[in-house]
Amino acid sequence: MADMRVRQAIVQALSDEMSEDPNVILFGEDIAAAEGPFKTSEGLLDKFGPERVRDTPISEMAFTGAAVGAAMMGMRPVIEIMFMEFLGVALDQLVTEAAKMHYLSHGEYSVPMVVRASNASGLGFGSQHSQTLENWVVATPGLKVVTLSDAQSAYSLLRAAIREPNPVMFLEPRILYAERGPVDTSIKLEIGKARLIQGGNDVTMVAMGNMVNVAKQAAKQSSLSCEIIDLSTLVPWDRQTVLASVKKTKRLIVVEEAPLSGGWGSEIVAEVTSNLFTELIAPPIRITTPDTPVPFSGVLEAKFTPAPDDVTRQLKYLVETNQAPKPWWVMAGLH
Amino acid sequence: MTNSISRRSEIRSNELAWYERMLEIREFENQVNALFASGSIRGTTHLCNGQEALDIAIASLLRNDDVVAATYRSHGIALALGLTPHSVLAEIMGKATGCAGGVGGSMHLCDKSVGLLPTSAIIGGGMPIAAGAALSFQIRKQDRVALALFGDGSTNIGSFHESMNLASIWKLPVIYICDNNVYGEYSRINLTTPIEDLHIRAESYAMPHEKVDGMSVYTLREALERAIERARSGGGPTFIEAKTYRFAGHSRADQAPYRPVGELESWKSRDPILVLENQFKESGKLTEDSIAAKKMETEKRIAEIVQEVQNDPEPLVGDIFKNIWAGSRS
Numbered sequence: 273m274a275d276m277r278v279r280q281a282i283v284q285a286l287s288d289e290m291s292e293d294p295n296v297i298l299f300g301e302d303i304a305a306a307e308g309p310f311k312t313s314e315g316l317l318d319k320f321g322p323e324r325v326r327d328t329p330i331s332e333m334a335f336t337g338a339a340v341g342a343a344m345m346g347m348r349p350v351i352e353i354m355f356m357e358f359l360g361v362a363l364d365q366l367v368t369e370a371a372k373m374h375y376l377s378h379g380e381y382s383v384p385m386v387v388r389a390s391n392a393s394g395l396g397f398g399s400q401h402s403q404t405l406e407n408w409v410v411a412t413p414g415l416k417v418v419t420l421s422d423a424q425s426a427y428s429l430l431r432a433a434i435r436e437p438n439p440v441m442f443l444e445p446r447i448l449y450a451e452r453g454p455v456d457t458s459i460k461l462e463i464g465k466a467r468l469i470q471g472g473n474d475v476t477m478v479a480m481g482n483m484v485n486v487a488k489q490a491a492k493q494s495s496l497s498c499e500i501i502d503l504s505t506l507v508p509w510d511r512q513t514v515l516a517s518v519k520k521t522k523r524l525i526v527v528e529e530a531p532l533s534g535g536w537g538s539e540i541v542a543e544v545t546s547n548l549f550t551e552l553i554a555p556p557i558r559i560t561t562p563d564t565p566v567p568f569s570g571v572l573e574a575k576f577t578p579a580p581d582d583v584t585r586q587l588k589y590l591v592e593t594n595q596a597p598k599p600w601w602v603m604a605g606l607h
Numbered sequence: 608m609t610n611s612i613s614r615r616s617e618i619r620s621n622e623l624a625w626y627e628r629m630l631e632i633r634e635f636e637n638q639v640n641a642l643f644a645s646g647s648i649r650g651t652t653h654l655c656n657g658q659e660a661l662d663i664a665i666a667s668l669l670r671n672d673d674v675v676a677a678t679y680r681s682h683g684i685a686l687a688l689g690l691t692p693h694s695v696l697a698e699i700m701g702k703a704t705g706c707a708g709g710v711g712g713s714m715h716l717c718d719k720s721v722g723l724l725p726t727s728a729i730i731g732g733g734m735p736i737a738a739g740a741a742l743s744f745q746i747r748k749q750d751r752v753a754l755a756l757f758g759d760g761s762t763n764i765g766s767f768h769e770s771m772n773l774a775s776i777w778k779l780p781v782i783y784i785c786d787n788n789v790y791g792e793y794s795r796i797n798l799t800t801p802i803e804d805l806h807i808r809a810e811s812y813a814m815p816h817e818k819v820d821g822m823s824v825y826t827l828r829e830a831l832e833r834a835i836e837r838a839r840s841g842g843g844p845t846f847i848e849a850k851t852y853r854f855a856g857h858s859r860a861d862q863a864p865y866r867p868v869g870e871l872e873s874w875k876s877r878d879p880i881l882v883l884e885n886q887f888k889e890s891g892k893l894t895e896d897s898i899a900a901k902k903m904e905t906e907k908r909i910a911e912i913v914q915e916v917q918n919d920p921e922p923l924v925g926d927i928f929k930n931i932w933a934g935s936r937s
């Protein structure tokens with residue numbers, strides 16, 4: 273077991289998969305010679321050579337589509353979209369082409385590719401480089417969607433994503449790249465399986481990405497008994513684990529870094545409500561960002577995502593009153 | 608924003624102002640770089656030193672009612688078009704006094720009063736928007752022009768080709784200007800693009816095109832004048848490739864270790880500020896003494912602005928919720 277930064281765990285996962293399978297190839301902007309804008313391909317060009325580790329022009333549509341074609345012929349391309357927003361110019365190739373190939377070929381073709389993208393806020397990159405944007409791709413049957421939350425999940429989920437026979441959108445909250453954590457390379461995590469972060473009885477907290485860390489801190493501060501689930505895979509999400517947990521705690525809070533309206537948290541809440549309506553003792557709630565773009569100013573950006581204090585306040589209110597609190601930004605007097 | 612407008616007219620009417628504004632941009636960015644290094648600026652910055660001549664040429668020729676769609680590398684064009692160093696630095700530092708109130712940052716500058724559209728941080732973001740602005744000028748029979756400014760690496764994105772084609776078949780009054788500074792991020796152009804003379808890409812869209820020395824304000828102005836005249840008189844779009852060089856790294860702390868030895872030095876000998884300085888010395892507009900005085904004045908002025916901006920107020924938290932929806936027209 274080694275301690276590594278999240279970005280190093282990514283490099284390790286890529287390297288291990290490339291060593292084991294010659295079909296794994298990498299491409300993206302400045303990922304080869306410069307080793308990646310976030311150093312997530314450090315050393316890989318030296319180790320695997322320019323045929324398998326390639327720089328591309330600034331042509332996301334072309335290289336995303338090239339990954340689709342190569343994957344259909346049996347390669348396992350892993351491509352890097354530097355910031356999730358840049359997928360906007362290539363979205364067709366992923367959601368409308370890649371995700372439909374198996375279906376449209378009557379099951380004959382498959383597209384075992386991984387699209388890695390950094391996402392989320394916190395580093396002052398402004399409104400066009402800070403969104404999480406899972407919600408762009410979740411309503412796409414045929415495309416799996418995964419988000420890492422620490423070094424272990426970076427390593428194990430990325431390896432699983434590369435082995436997956438379907439296209440996978442693999443999201444990497446940028447603010448976590450420098451975070452350190454233990455990595456046991458023998459641990460296998462499955463796509464489609466949530467991770468139980470801690471057990472508890474008062475409330476189930478479902479989170480993803482950096483919000484898992486926020487949920488952990490909030491739970492600790494609240495001194496309530498919180499069960500925290502890192503969803504990890506958003507499509508297909510682990511209904512069984514979440515439903516079993518809420519059946520036990522009878523309360524649900526989703527912590528999501530995305531605008532309130534149109535977020536995936538609504539899907540979790542809807543499914544839990546439909547299945548456990550009579551067993552719930554409090555309304556399921558979502559803690560999200562407000563319905564606004566991500567502001568640049570440090571003062572504003574720090575207030576834009578729910579902080580542990582905000583989540584603690586929501587937690588306590590829910591457990592103490594069994595009523596839904598007002599949104600955290602209203603409780604915090606922001607709006 | 609009367610301030611931006613008076614700075615805007617200055618650069619259209621006074622040749623010495625071209626030189627002064629170039630000094631201003633260079634010194635401004637030196638300070639931005641220092642502030643970033645010391646942690647006073649968060650996020651990212653993209654400097655334009657080496658490319659100032661292009662910004663000046665554009666600002667000296669466009670009218671106030673023309674519009675510019677530019678990129679994340681826009682400190683120079685913003686200052687050239689007239690935004691005050693105060694409002695630009697305040698934006699870069701996320702202050703309430705910034706041109707976007709601090710919610711934009713270095714990559715997102717804007718001032719409607721001088722025609723700077725909100726700059727885009729997405730490659731190719733501005734090119735079709737410039738075409739659309741030009742479409743509105745054409746339909747409403749206004750002799751205004753739209754100008755899209757972007758880098759060499761950006762000619763590999765679909766939006767470049769799609770908007771050039773559209774602009775050509777619709778004969779739109781738009782000017783596409785590529786600042787070919789030889790690099791896109793950490794990759795030299797030869798590694799990502801099969802040709803180094805990018806202007807010929809316009810050939811396949813039957814669009815008039817030319818390449819021009821991007822280090823000389825005068826040469827740039829000549830090419831731009833032709834393009835502007837063509838656009839205003841209904842002759843359609845033009846593609847101009849300005850050969851420049853990015854003296855700084857791509858962004859933030861990039862020291863550009865990937866440059867071939869000697870390349871930077873050879874381009875620096877044609878520093879656009881030096882080129883103009885020499886031309887003005889020859890014509891007697893500037894002397895060694897007046898140059899030294901202008902440089903000192905600029906340094907002093909920018910240093911004062913840095914002080915002021917550091918003391919400016921931060922945005923209010925409620926600003927998170929501002930300007931998301933435009934009001935209805937009723």
Ligand SMILES: Cc1ncc(C[n+]2csc(CCOP(=O)(O)OP(=O)(O)O)c2C)c(N)n1
Pocket residue numbers: 301330332354358361680728729730731757758759760761762788790791792853
């Ligand atoms: C669609 C998209 N892809 C990638 C990027 C990341 N990116 C930002 S600047 C840049 C290089 C652009 O090079 P060039 O067009 O030559 O402009 P320069 O930076 O040299 O001014 C890249 C790849 C982006 N902002 N948008």
Ligand SMILES: [Mg+2]
Pocket residue numbers: 758759760786787788789790791792
């Ligand atoms: Mg360039």
